[in-house]
Amino acid sequence: MQQYLNGLKFILENGVDKPNRTGVDTRGVFGLQMRYNLGDGFPAVTTKKLAFNTMKAELLWFISGSSDVRELQKNGCHIWDANAEADYWKPKARFEGDLGRVYGVQWRHWQKLDLPNRQAGGGEVDQLANLIENIKKAKADPTISSARRLILTAWNPGELDQMALPPCHMFYQFYVEGETLSLQMYQRSCDMFLGVPFNIASSSLLLSLIAQVTGLIPKDFVHALGDAHIYHNHFDAVGEQLTRTPHQLPKLWLNPKIKDINQFTMDDIKLVDYEYDPPIKAAMAV
Numbered sequence: 001m002q003q004y005l006n007g008l009k010f011i012l013e014n015g016v017d018k019p020n021r022t023g024v025d026t027r028g029v030f031g032l033q034m035r036y037n038l039g040d041g042f043p044a045v046t047t048k049k050l051a052f053n054t055m056k057a058e059l060l061w062f063i064s065g066s067s068d069v070r071e072l073q074k075n076g077c078h079i080w081d082a083n084a085e086a087d088y089w090k091p092k093a094r095f096e097g098d099l100g101r102v103y104g105v106q107w108r109h110w111q112k113l114d115l116p117n118r119q120a121g122g123g124e125v126d127q128l129a130n131l132i133e134n135i136k137k138a139k140a141d142p143t144i145s146s147a148r149r150l151i152l153t154a155w156n157p158g159e160l161d162q163m164a165l166p167p168c169h170m171f172y173q174f175y176v177e178g179e180t181l182s183l184q185m186y187q188r189s190c191d192m193f194l195g196v197p198f199n200i201a202s203s204s205l206l207l208s209l210i211a212q213v214t215g216l217i218p219k220d221f222v223h224a225l226g227d228a229h230i231y232h233n234h235f236d237a238v239g240e241q242l243t244r245t246p247h248q249l250p251k252l253w254l255n256p257k258i259k260d261i262n263q264f265t266m267d268d269i270k271l272v273d274y275e276y277d278p279p280i281k282a283a284m285a286v
Helices: 002-014 052-064 069-073 081-085 103-109 127-140 157-162 196-214 232-242
Strands: 016-018 026-037 110-114 119-125 151-153 169-177 180-191 217-231 251-254 269-272
Touching: 002 026, 002 196, 002 217, 002 232, 026 196, 026 232, 052 069, 052 103, 052 196, 069 081, 103 110, 103 127, 127 151, 127 169, 127 196, 169 196, 180 196, 196 217, 196 251, 217 232
Parallel strands: 180 217
Antiparallel strands: 016 026, 026 217, 110 119, 151 169, 169 180, 251 269
């Protein structure tokens, strides 16, 4: 995870200080890229502890296509609780715990227009199922047109006002090369200290799950960061993290019997030989 630490250092030394909606200023850069080869190990940050169970619970929730925060809570994940209870959102919620048309809903239930009437009602697109099918086709025949269209997106401009939180990690492109599968993810807003390690792990896990169900080997996760920033009240925490030496990366274990993306459970995903340094506390800007 030296790439991640290098990114923190680069922003501290070269970033521009700016105000933002949270009231806590940031130091950031626009346009940063980091690459992680999953053959070197699973990219879980080791210079502090990654909340791995929380991360995998959220990803499985995305995959399920749910918008119900209560489904997350069943697996001990509470990172969306504040969004579900936010004053600006609750009047829009369709039911108790509803988060609207967030990530997983867009992945599995993207609404099509009824074109003659220019209204919703033309059915739904299951982007994730289509993506997996097209990856299998690209594996069999790399010349097919869909080989360069292996896309998954949560950014739906027509429904941003129907989301408790617009997507940060918003655009995923997969790439088949021989027997390997890589992923590049574009993230518009990147909280480098608190959020980005979580996002790296989540995208790498998604890559690994899809690789398994398509019979491919996960290769590179490429992280394209838009507004990559460090909050001013995180400077001390980042400074402490930069004094630490990364440990050897852990390994990811997936239940080899699972061949359907919808069948993975919390027990089918484990992190092995994970060595990490003590937590570093920092307040979240909201």
